[in-house]
Amino acid sequence: xxxxFTKDARxxxxxxxxxxxxxxxxxxxxxxxxxxxxDREGSRASFALAALGVGEHRDAVRRELGDARRRAGLSQxxxxxxxxxxxxxxxxxxxxxxxxxxxxxxxxxxxxxxRRSGHRSFSRGAKEVLExxxxxxxxxxxxxxxxxxxxxxxxxxxxxxxxxxxxxxxTHASLSRVLGEGAGKACA
Numbered sequence: 001x002x003x004x005f006t007k008d009a010r011x012x013x014x015x016x017x018x019x020x021x022x023x024x025x026x027x028x029x030x031x032x033x034x035x036x037x038x039d040r041e042g043s044r045a046s047f048a049l050a051a052l053g054v055g056e057h058r059d060a061v062r063r064e065l066g067d068a069r070r071r072a073g074l075s076q077x078x079x080x081x082x083x084x085x086x087x088x089x090x091x092x093x094x095x096x097x098x099x100x101x102x103x104x105x106x107x108x109x110x111x112x113x114x115r116r117s118g119h120r121s122f123s124r125g126a127k128e129v130l131e132x133x134x135x136x137x138x139x140x141x142x143x144x145x146x147x148x149x150x151x152x153x154x155x156x157x158x159x160x161x162x163x164x165x166x167x168x169x170x171t172h173a174s175l176s177r178v179l180g181e182g183a184g185k186a187c188a
Contacts, residue, residue, distance in 0.1 A: 004144050005144065011147070012037055016035070026121075029073075029125060030154060030159055044147060045146070048179055060168070061164055129157055132153035134149075155171055
C-alpha cells in the first residue's frame with residue numbers, strides 16, 4: 001500500500017514513527033499520525049488544517065492529545081460516560097500519578113524504565129487509519145494516497161484524534177468542504 005503514498009503521506013507516516021519513538025511508545029498509534037500531520041507545512045492536509053483554524057491552535061491540540069494519553073487513551077466522551085457511572089477519571093489519574101509519577105497510565109516505555117529502539121509496529125487503530133485513507137482515496141477517485149486522505153481518515157474514525165479535531169471544528173464534513181470535490185464521500 002505504501003507505494004501509493006505521496007511524499008507528504010510518507011513523511012506523515014515517518015513522522016508518526018518518530019513521535020512514537022520520542023514517547024517511547026511500543027506501537028505507533030492514531031494520535032501519533034495526527035501529531036505528524038500537525039508538524040507538516042506546505043501540504044494539502046496542512047492547508048486544510050490552516051483553513052479551518054487549527055494552525056493557530058496546534059499547541060492546544062497537542063496538549064489535548066497528551067491529556068488523553070495521560071488518561072490511558074480514554075477520549076473525553078468516554079471519560080464523561082464513566083463520570084455518569086460515578087467514576088472520576090481525573091481523580092484516578094491524579095492518584096495514580098501521585099503514587100507512580102506523571103504519565104503512569106500512558107503506554108510510554110520511558111516511564112517504566114525501558115528503553116526501546118528499533119522498529120515500531122503500527123497498532124490496530126493506526127492500521128485502520130491507513131486502510132481507511134486508502135478507501136477515502138479510492139472513493140475520491142484519487143490515484144495516490146496523500147496526507148489529506150490520512151487526515152480525512154482520522155476524522156472519520158471514532159477515537160481521541162477525531163474527538164480532538166472536532167473540538168477544534170475539524171470534522172469530515174468541514175474537511176470535505178475545504179478539500180473540495182470528492183471528499184464528501186464517507187468511507188466507513
